[in-house]
Amino acid sequence: MTTPLDHIRNFSIVAHIDHGKSTLADRLIQLTGALEERDMKEQVLDSMDIERERGITIKAQTVRLNYRAKNGEDYVLNLIDTPGHVDFAYEVSRSLAACEGSLLVVDASQGVEAQTLANVYQAIDNNHEIVVVLNKVDLPAAEPERIREQVEEVIGLDASNAVLISAKTGLGVPDVLEAIVHQLPPPREGDIAAPLKAMLVDSWYDAYLGVIVLVRIIDGVMKKGQTIRMMGTGARYLVERTGVFKPARVNVDELGPGEFGFFTGSIKEVADTRVGDTITEDRRPTAKALPGFKPAQPVVFCGLFPVDAADFEDLRAAVGKLRLNDASFSFEMETSAALGFGFRCGFLGLLHLEIIQERLEREFNLDLIATAPSVVYRMNLIDGTTKELHNPADMPDVVKISSIEEPWIRATILTPDDYLGGILKLCQDRRGIQADLSYVGKRAMLTYDLPLNEVVFDFYDRLKSISKGYASFDYHLTIYREGDLVKMSILVNDEPVDALSMLVHRSAAEKRGRAMCEKLKELIPQHLFKIPIQAAIGGRIIARETVSALRKDVTAKCYGGDVTRKRKLLDKQKEGKKRMRQFGKVDIPQEAFIQALKMGD
Numbered sequence: 001m002t003t004p005l006d007h008i009r010n011f012s013i014v015a016h017i018d019h020g021k022s023t024l025a026d027r028l029i030q031l032t033g034a035l036e037e038r039d040m041k042e043q044v045l046d047s048m049d050i051e052r053e054r055g056i057t058i059k060a061q062t063v064r065l066n067y068r069a070k071n072g073e074d075y076v077l078n079l080i081d082t083p084g085h086v087d088f089a090y091e092v093s094r095s096l097a098a099c100e101g102s103l104l105v106v107d108a109s110q111g112v113e114a115q116t117l118a119n120v121y122q123a124i125d126n127n128h129e130i131v132v133v134l135n136k137v138d139l140p141a142a143e144p145e146r147i148r149e150q151v152e153e154v155i156g157l158d159a160s161n162a163v164l165i166s167a168k169t170g171l172g173v174p175d176v177l178e179a180i181v182h183q184l185p186p187p188r189e190g191d192i193a194a195p196l197k198a199m200l201v202d203s204w205y206d207a208y209l210g211v212i213v214l215v216r217i218i219d220g221v222m223k224k225g226q227t228i229r230m231m232g233t234g235a236r237y238l239v240e241r242t243g244v245f246k247p248a249r250v251n252v253d254e255l256g257p258g259e260f261g262f263f264t265g266s267i268k269e270v271a272d273t274r275v276g277d278t279i280t281e282d283r284r285p286t287a288k289a290l291p292g293f294k295p296a297q298p299v300v301f302c303g304l305f306p307v308d309a310a311d312f313e314d315l316r317a318a319v320g321k322l323r324l325n326d327a328s329f330s331f332e333m334e335t336s337a338a339l340g341f342g343f344r345c346g347f348l349g350l351l352h353l354e355i356i357q358e359r360l361e362r363e364f365n366l367d368l369i370a371t372a373p374s375v376v377y378r379m380n381l382i383d384g385t386t387k388e389l390h391n392p393a394d395m396p397d398v399v400k401i402s403s404i405e406e407p408w409i410r411a412t413i414l415t416p417d418d419y420l421g422g423i424l425k426l427c428q429d430r431r432g433i434q435a436d437l438s439y440v441g442k443r444a445m446l447t448y449d450l451p452l453n454e455v456v457f458d459f460y461d462r463l464k465s466i467s468k469g470y471a472s473f474d475y476h477l478t479i480y481r482e483g484d485l486v487k488m489s490i491l492v493n494d495e496p497v498d499a500l501s502m503l504v505h506r507s508a509a510e511k512r513g514r515a516m517c518e519k520l521k522e523l524i525p526q527h528l529f530k531i532p533i534q535a536a537i538g539g540r541i542i543a544r545e546t547v548s549a550l551r552k553d554v555t556a557k558c559y560g561g562d563v564t565r566k567r568k569l570l571d572k573q574k575e576g577k578k579r580m581r582q583f584g585k586v587d588i589p590q591e592a593f594i595q596a597l598k599m600g601d
């Protein structure tokens with residue numbers, strides 16, 4: 001039996017990171033009895049270990065809650081979880097497009113932050129009705145009345161009906177359920193007799209069931225035995241199972257209009273399922289597909305190499321496995337003279353990069369070296385063609401290039417006034433162009449246009465340290481602009497080290513080059529000869545350091561007397577050598593690459 005439309009509410013929770021979205025979701029699940037108390041792990045929606053440890057939500061998920069309202073009616077509430085971090089803005093947008101309302105959670109002790117704004121504007125763009133929820137009222141620092149006014153002033157939402165809660169203690173949470181039923185609209189359309197029309201919201205790989213596809217049904221019914229067609233790709237599949245998440249997976253006979261659920265059907269790869277695609281019945285297709293989504297594009301690339309070259313095949317298997325579940329992560333093989341065989345990988349942003357790297361190291365037990373993150377540049381060549389550049393090592397000969405364009409972002413930063421000076425300087429140093437400065441209470445709200453390549457290094461870390469953690473940050477990509485960019489190479493003993501080359505703005509090249517050389521000087525051990533370390537643009541050297549030659553024989557201090565001691569010392573040196581990369585005549589320890597690549601400025 002499908003649920004009548006007016007007894008369905010589909011909603012998501014939008015919030016700034018740490019304002020309590022997952023905690024509230026847990027409470028809602030608990031209150032509606034979807035989970036037995038003993039099964040209730042903290043933050044059940046964050047299913048992956050890393051998510052739980054870092055306290056961030058990555059994969060959008062959905063949970064069906066059965067709720068008997070105070071009016072005695074039974075409702076089906078579908079909670080669509082959305083990630084809160086900037087890198088996953090795309091997942092937020094597709095989840096929002098599939099539902100009609102949002103709970104806007106704002107921490108009543110902190111107020112509106114950068115991601116509150118970014119996420120709520122997306123919800124408004126999707127025509128959502130919005131219930132304002134002021135959370136953490138149990139905290140002594142909570143000022144719900146002031147924050148209520150702030151929401152009205154800054155966002156322009158009516159917050160007179162705002163629900164005051166503590167997701168932690170449970171205070172006020174039942175009122176949230178009533179607000180969902182009475183303030184959020186049911187699905188706006190849905191004809192059970194019409195041909196099947198469903199939106200593909202998400203998909204992931206499950207070891208037992210294969211690819212699981214999350215759908216929102218618009219019209220018609222989806223059930224086992226149907227042959228469905230993906231309208232974008234044209235692929236056909238037999239539906240083998242339909243079900244819902246409560247949050248445990250439960251099979252149901254059919255999914256009807258307005259409902260969220262999943263289906264499985266011998267789909268081999270997540271890549272075969274395009275998020276935003278329209279699913280219909282092959283025999284009786286719907287006349288018109290839903291407006292499509294644009295697929296998420298990787299914006300940051302870096303090389304990942306195994307520290308031990310023997311682990312390459314393991315790395316290949318691991319990236320392949322991760323890709324099964326994350327279509328926004330891309331990779332292709334790369335060889336580096338310095339680092340050997342590895343993969344050039346594409347990510348949605350820096351956090352995504354960090355998460356993938358950490359999963360490879362932890363879940364697959366791999367030791368990796370990541371090269372400096374790089375954005376996607378556009379090379380306009382003299383012959384009139386344009387090339388995308390994902391790897392500075394592939395840069396065409398400068399005489400063939402007429403211009404280089406780089407991606408820019410629009411950043412919104414909210415910060416207590418005290419740190420404004422430092423943040424303005426940081427943005428200015430990173431070639432930022434100020435677009436706006438206004439105030440939200442005592443906090444400054446800054447809008448800046450910045451080149452993404454200045455942000456991928458350590459902008460976020462620097463922002464957090466300048467503001468002692470108080471500034472919040474959000475961004476979206478805007479346009480490509482021409483920039484005076486040059487490729488900086490690093491030479492060790494006159495040989496270029498490919499893994500250390502990068503594109504930089506001409507004005508910043510010298511400073512970066514000098515810092516890189518100084519760092520490498522500390523990291524490269526002395527040899528029996530002098531080692532020059534240089535940074536160069538084309539043939540021009542812009543910075544130079546020298547590692548002086550080693551004079552003493554390391555075994556000399558053993559006085560030749562104790563042979564075993566001498567042997568031990570030599571063995572130890574051999575052991576250390578294994579973790580070195582030979583580069584020309586120079587051995588560079590792995591650690592030097594890792595440290596040098598970590599360095600932002």
Ligand SMILES: Nc1nc2c(ncn2[C@@H]2O[C@H](COP(=O)(O)OP(=O)(O)OP(=O)(O)O)[C@@H](O)[C@H]2O)c(=O)[nH]1
Pocket residue numbers: 015016017018019020021022023024055056057083084085135136137138139165166167168169
């Ligand atoms: N005192 C208090 N702490 C709360 C309350 N709600 C959540 N917290 C705490 O705030 C922190 C962040 O809560 P989460 O629910 O993980 O926040 P989130 O918005 O889901 O964060 P992301 O999933 O990372 O976007 C946790 O340490 C919670 O225990 C509340 O009502 N009162």
